[in-house]
Amino acid sequence: xxxxxxxxxxxxxxxxxxxxxxxxxxxxxxxxxxxxxxxxxxxxxxxxxxxxxxxxxxxxxxxxxxxxxxxxxxxxxxxxxxxxxxxxxxxxxxxxxxxxxxxxxxxxxxxxxxxxxxxxxxxxxxxxxxxxxxxxxxxxxxxxxxxxxxxxxxxxxxxxxxxxxxxxxxxxxxxxxxxxxxxxxxxxxxxxxxxxxxxxxxxxxxxxxxxxxxxxxxxxxxxxxxxxxxxxxxxxxxxxxxxxxxxxxxxxxxxxxxxxxxxxxxxxxxxxxxxxxxxxxxxxxxxxxxxxxxxxxxxxxxxxxxxxxxxxxxxxxxxxxxxxxxxxxxxxxxxxxxxxxxxxxxxxxxxxxxxxxxxxxxxxxxxxxxxxxxxx
Amino acid sequence: xxxxxxxxxxxxxxxxxxxxxxxxxxxxxxxxxxxxxxxxxxxxxxxxxxxxxxxxxxxxxxxxxxxxxxxxxxxxxxxxxxxxxxxxxxxxxxxxxxxxxxxxxxxxxxxxxxxxxxxxxxxxxxxxxxxxxxxxxxxxxxxxxxxxxxxxxxxxxxxxxxxxxxxxxxxxxxxxxxxxxxxxxxxxxxxxxxxxxxxxxxxxxxxxxxxxxxxxxxxxxxxxxxxxxxxxxxxxxxxxxxxxxxxxxxxxxxxxxxxxxxxxxxxxxxxxxxxxxxxxxxxxxxxxxxxxxxxxxxxxxxxxxxxxxxxxx
Numbered sequence: 029x030x031x032x033x034x035x036x037x038x039x040x041x042x043x044x045x046x047x048x049x050x051x052x053x054x055x056x057x058x059x060x061x062x063x064x065x066x067x068x069x070x071x072x073x074x075x076x077x078x079x080x081x082x083x084x085x086x087x088x089x090x091x092x093x094x095x096x097x098x099x100x101x102x103x104x105x106x107x108x109x110x111x112x113x114x115x116x117x118x119x120x121x122x123x124x125x126x127x128x129x130x131x132x133x134x135x136x137x138x139x140x141x142x143x144x145x146x147x148x149x150x151x152x153x154x155x156x157x158x159x160x161x162x163x164x165x166x167x168x169x170x171x172x173x174x175x176x177x178x179x180x181x182x183x184x185x186x187x188x189x190x191x192x193x194x195x196x197x198x199x200x201x202x203x204x205x206x207x208x209x210x211x212x213x214x215x216x217x218x219x220x221x222x223x224x225x226x227x228x229x230x231x232x233x234x235x236x237x238x239x240x241x242x243x244x245x246x247x248x249x250x251x252x253x254x255x256x257x258x259x260x261x262x263x264x265x266x267x268x269x270x271x272x273x274x275x276x277x278x279x280x281x282x283x284x285x286x287x288x289x290x291x292x293x294x295x296x297x298x299x300x301x302x303x304x305x306x307x308x309x310x311x312x313x314x315x316x317x318x319x320x321x322x323x324x325x326x327x328x329x330x331x332x333x334x335x336x337x338x339x340x341x342x343x344x345x346x347x348x349x350x351x352x353x354x355x356x357x358x359x360x361x362x363x364x365x366x367x368x369x370x371x372x373x374x375x376x377x378x379x380x381x382x383x384x385x386x387x388x389x390x391x392x393x394x395x396x397x398x399x400x401x402x403x404x
Numbered sequence: 405x406x407x408x409x410x411x412x413x414x415x416x417x418x419x420x421x422x423x424x425x426x427x428x429x430x431x432x433x434x435x436x437x438x439x440x441x442x443x444x445x446x447x448x449x450x451x452x453x454x455x456x457x458x459x460x461x462x463x464x465x466x467x468x469x470x471x472x473x474x475x476x477x478x479x480x481x482x483x484x485x486x487x488x489x490x491x492x493x494x495x496x497x498x499x500x501x502x503x504x505x506x507x508x509x510x511x512x513x514x515x516x517x518x519x520x521x522x523x524x525x526x527x528x529x530x531x532x533x534x535x536x537x538x539x540x541x542x543x544x545x546x547x548x549x550x551x552x553x554x555x556x557x558x559x560x561x562x563x564x565x566x567x568x569x570x571x572x573x574x575x576x577x578x579x580x581x582x583x584x585x586x587x588x589x590x591x592x593x594x595x596x597x598x599x600x601x602x603x604x605x606x607x608x609x610x611x612x613x614x615x616x617x618x619x620x621x622x623x624x625x626x627x628x629x630x631x632x633x634x635x636x637x638x639x640x641x642x643x644x645x646x647x648x649x650x651x652x653x654x655x656x657x658x659x660x661x662x663x664x665x666x667x668x669x670x671x672x673x674x675x676x677x678x679x680x681x682x683x684x685x686x687x688x689x690x691x692x693x694x695x696x697x698x699x700x701x702x703x704x705x706x707x708x709x710x711x712x713x714x715x716x717x
Contacts, residue, residue: 035506039495046494241490243456244561245507246479 032247036255040229044259054225058217058267062274065213066206073159077105079123081114086134088175092145095171096127101163114148124150125160137175199368210275211363212336215356216327217271218294222264222301223308223326224319229256230309231318250395257302264298265291284370293366293376296383297359301326303390304355310397330356358382407432407559407590408453412462415448422448424613425462430592430606432558435585437604438594439704445613446594450563453592455479467559480508483552487564491536491548497523498532501551508555522550525580542573549580553589560584562593566600578603598700607700609707616711617703624703631655632671633702636664636678637692644688647681658705665702671695 044050078096082089096102105123108114117123128146136143147164151157177187233239242252275281308325312318330336333347334356340348351357358379365376373380408430415423423445430436440446451457453466455475463472467481491500501522505515523529526547528539539547545565553560562581566574578600585591585605593604601607602621609617609624617628638644645664649657654674656667668674675693682688 031509031511032507035503038506039492039499039503042499043492043494236490236493237486237488238490238492240486240488241484241504242507244454244479244482244484245504246476246509247507248476 029251032251033255033258036247036252037258040256040259043229044263050225050228054221054263054267055270058221058271059274061217062210062213062271063278065209066275066279073156073163074100075103076101076125076160076163077123078102078125078127079106079108079117080104081108081111081126081128083131084129084133088134088137089129092129092168092171093127096167099167101167118148118150121150124156125164127164137179206279207281207368208364209336210271210279210281211367212330212334212360214268214271214275215297215334215360215363216330216336218264218268218298218359219301219304219326219330219354219356220323221267222260222298223305224322225263226256226260226302226305227308227312227318227322228315229260230306231312231315234309235314253306253394257299260302260305261295261298264301265294268294281367283367285366286370286372289373290363290366293359293362293380293383296380296387297355297362300355300383300387300390303387303394306394307390307397310394329354333357334360336360355383355386358386405432406430406465407434408436408464408466408592410453410462410464413449413452413459413464414461415445415452415457416460421613423452423459426610426613426615427462428608428615428618430590432590433585433588434605435581435591435593435603437601437607438592438610439596439598439601439607440594440610441708444610446610447563449610450561450592450594453478454482454484454561467557480555481557481559483555483557483560485548485552485560485562485565487567489544489548491544491551493537494535496533496535497526497528497539497547500536500547501532501554504551505554510555518554518556522547522554525550542569542576545569545573545577546580549577553584557589559590559592562591564594564596566595566597574600598704601700609704611708611711614711617707621700624700625698629698629703629706631667631669631706632674633696633698634666634668634671634674634678635660635692635694635696636666636682636690637662638664638682638688638690640688643686644682647686647688648678651677651681653677656706656709658702660701665696667702667706 080093082093093104097104106117108117108126114126114128117126126148128148130144130146133143133145145168147161149157149160149164173187173189180187233242272281272283276283304325305322308318308321312321329351332338333340333351333354335351336356340351340357343351361379362376362383365371369375406429410426410428412425412427413423414421414425426449438446438449448457452459452471453464455466455471455478458475459472463470465471466478469477469481471478492503495503498519501519502515505511505518510518519532523532526543528534528543528547536544536547549560549562549565552562566577569577574597581591581593582603593600595601605620607617607619607621607624608615617624619627636644636648641659641662641664645657645659648654648664648666654666654668656665658665666674666678668677678693679690682690
């Protein structure tokens with residue numbers, strides 16, 4: 029039995045070695061995805077273009093503007109000098125935000141009144157707009173506090189703040205969304221690679237008729253499937269390593285957890301994914317159809333339902349239940365835990381158990397389908 | 405003890421009867437030809453005998469094992485090669501040999517020994533590193549057959565093995581089949597080519613899932629065809645065929661190249677009547693009218709039409 033599995037595995041490796049197109053898909057495509065997703069999908073907002081309408085023209089208003097530009101969140105792209113220009117600036121998207129200092133700002137500041145600064149934000153992209161508002165609030169709060177200190181000091185009193193928040197973001201201190209996205213990307217690429225590669229390799233045998241020669245041989249479908257799974261597991265592990273290394277050098281992902289734990293949970297996930305590929309191959313009769321079904325069942329759920337981009341907690345309950353159809357969801361939780369948090373098995377064993385159950389159910393299903401059709 | 409014993413083997417797909425309770429025996433070392441039109445049930449029968457399709461009822465013993473109860477045992481006893489070239493085109497000759505050798509449990513010394521034999525038989529000595537895709541059709545076919553018997557089975561099934569191969573390669577291929585047969589291997593072969601059927605020790609004709617004739621080539625020609633075949637050479641062949649096929653006293657007419665074969669009960673009576681309807685009534689000039697030894701094709705056309713007529717009644 030072992031000899032026969034070895035014969036299949038060696039054959040698969042040799043075929044793959046000659047299939048330049050497949051190799052290209054398996055190794056270049058993931059890097060391509062990594063770069064695209066890593067650089068293009070970024071929820072952080074930097075370099076917000078703002079225009080200043082300074083009616084006050086005081087030292088205070090200038091200091092305020094300086095405090096805004098000291099971070100890389102805001103870029104001053106221009107100054108305007110009357111109300112009518114405001115509309116034009118936002119309409120033409122010259123700026124995303126206009127800050128208006130009223131004529132009496134510094135006068136109010138020094139007569140113990142609250143000065144009102146108007147902030148006009150382009151609200152078309154609601155997500156970005158609220159981020160701009162948040163940044164603006166915190167920048168203003170900081171400056172406002174400093175002013176308060178100065179004012180109180182001038183009358184001989186010491187400023188104090190009743191409650192001060194000291195936020196610290198664990199596991200991703202800079203709130204860099206790339207750090208959060210890379211594990212999801214690894215999950216998506218791994219499941220895509222595994223499902224596509226094994227389903228194509230089985231369907232190709234059907235398409236070319238070589239499966240017939242296999243069927244009349246003493247090779248059992250279990251031996252055939254194991255023989256085919258082994259090389260693609262190795263390939264998928266290589267691809268996974270490639271993305272991890274790529275993520276480290278391109279996006280500074282650091283590896284915090286236990287390597288052996290990562291290896292075994294990845295193996296379990298790949299087992300589930302390869303079984304999914306085997307099921308795909310039993311439905312499809314041509315490589316073209318297999319490829320389409322494979323990308324559909326692997327890429328779509330792992331992108332939309334795994335929590336890769338959209339948090340599962342904010343989905344409607346029905347959709348939340350639906351997310352359980354993809355092993356990607358569970359592996360993603362494990363991967364983030366190991367990669368970003370560096371925690372041990374105690375915090376994600378339910379996910380491991382689920383992956384195991386998922387794999388066994390799929391294995392059972394594919395064995396059932398294979399028995400019926402007699403063609404692996 | 406027969407090499408293959410088939411007993412009332414039946415396969416139905418829904419209400420369609422693909423193979424209808426066929427029974428026959430095949431001797432060890434003989435070349436057994438299984439003939440029939442497309443859809444006659446040949447492939448279904450061969451798939452059942454190879455243990456990849458479960459019979460609906462009946463059974464067959466292949467190499468001493470039942471295809472119904474021990475299909476996995478059957479698979480270790482047989483070699484199989486199909487019309488569709490089923491080696492891996494994207495592997496080299498040697499890699500194909502290694503793979504199938506591995507599947508049949510050959511390794512080390514034994515594998516090397518059989519590899520040498522396969523390469524010799526396929527005329528590929530010293531060329532084991534060629535990609536299989538680059539081989540000419542005839543060589544591919546030889547390689548496929550050699551690999552099909554790499555584990556030295558006692559029985560080999562060939563499903564239309566010479567489809568799409570040139571005549572010289574076909575002849576070479578049959579030499580190889582004869583060699584196998586002489587070394588004691590039972591060869592079960594299906595074919596469309598009737599000239600190939602002549603090489604078989606036993607020919608079995610299947611139509612619509614039933615065996616309609618069986619025997620050696622000589623037996624078939626004498627046992628089943630008691631009528632006389634007259635070969636007519638004349639002008640206006642199509643018109644003549646049309647006229648002859650309407651005559652009630654003629655059992656069969658068929659066209660062979662430029663000649664018409666006419667199947668009649670009595671030779672002298674037939675000659676007279678043919679001359680009468682063609683020359684006297686329709687002024688078609690007959691340049692030759694001979695009695696001929698029937699070919700297998702004559703026999704099969706006769707048998708098939710007889711079977712069709714029986715089914716219609």
